[in-house]
Amino acid sequence: MGLFDKLLQDGADILKEVTSEENKEKAGELFNNLKDVLGEKAQELSSAIESYKTQQEDKKDDFVADESMYEYVDDGKTCREKILEVLANEFPRYTVKENVSPSTIGGTGKFMDYSIVVYDGEVPKLIMMLIGKTTTSHREYRFSKEEARKNDIPFMNFIEHYPNTVEYISARLHRCL
Numbered sequence: 001m002g003l004f005d006k007l008l009q010d011g012a013d014i015l016k017e018v019t020s021e022e023n024k025e026k027a028g029e030l031f032n033n034l035k036d037v038l039g040e041k042a043q044e045l046s047s048a049i050e051s052y053k054t055q056q057e058d059k060k061d062d063f064v065a066d067e068s069m070y071e072y073v074d075d076g077k078t079c080r081e082k083i084l085e086v087l088a089n090e091f092p093r094y095t096v097k098e099n100v101s102p103s104t105i106g107g108t109g110k111f112m113d114y115s116i117v118v119y120d121g122e123v124p125k126l127i128m129m130l131i132g133k134t135t136t137s138h139r140e141y142r143f144s145k146e147e148a149r150k151n152d153i154p155f156m157n158f159i160e161h162y163p164n165t166v167e168y169i170s171a172r173l174h175r176c177l
């Protein structure tokens with residue numbers, strides 16, 4: 001039984017216990033008003049949630065992967081160099097910092113530094129971690145990722161030993177920034 005159903009049931013139980021006709025009428029009016037208000041608020045909340053879900057789905061649909069993004073051409077650049085290049089060329093309004101401690105966003109404890117953080121002014125806009133095969137199994141990595149999520153900062157990984165093309169990196173960054 002949901003909260004709304006419980007409130008309705010409690011209201012109905014109270015109505016049954018009221019003894020005088022005058023009190024029954026007053027309680028009935030109060031109960032009906034409460035039912036109307038809660039029903040409207042529940043409908044507003046439901047509509048807002050559906051609207052948000054639709055917006056998120058629309059964003060996902062905007063990105064169309066092109067197979068050429070995954071074709072590897074060894075240009076001699078590291079993943080970090082490619083990311084920094086894309087950020088400088090396509091997102092010049094943002095400030096980029098490397099090897100940033102999670103303590104800068106309020107974390108306390110033992111963490112793994114964020115590889116790259118993109119800032120809009122002083123506000124972190126995106127956090128990136130350059131990881132290897134086993135990085136995600138490290139406790140410090142998980143704590144760092146959790147700290148970003150707690151602060152509602154988008155977080156993404158790039159696996160360094162994968163062939164991250166400039167086009168692939170650019171497409172991922174455009175989805176988040």
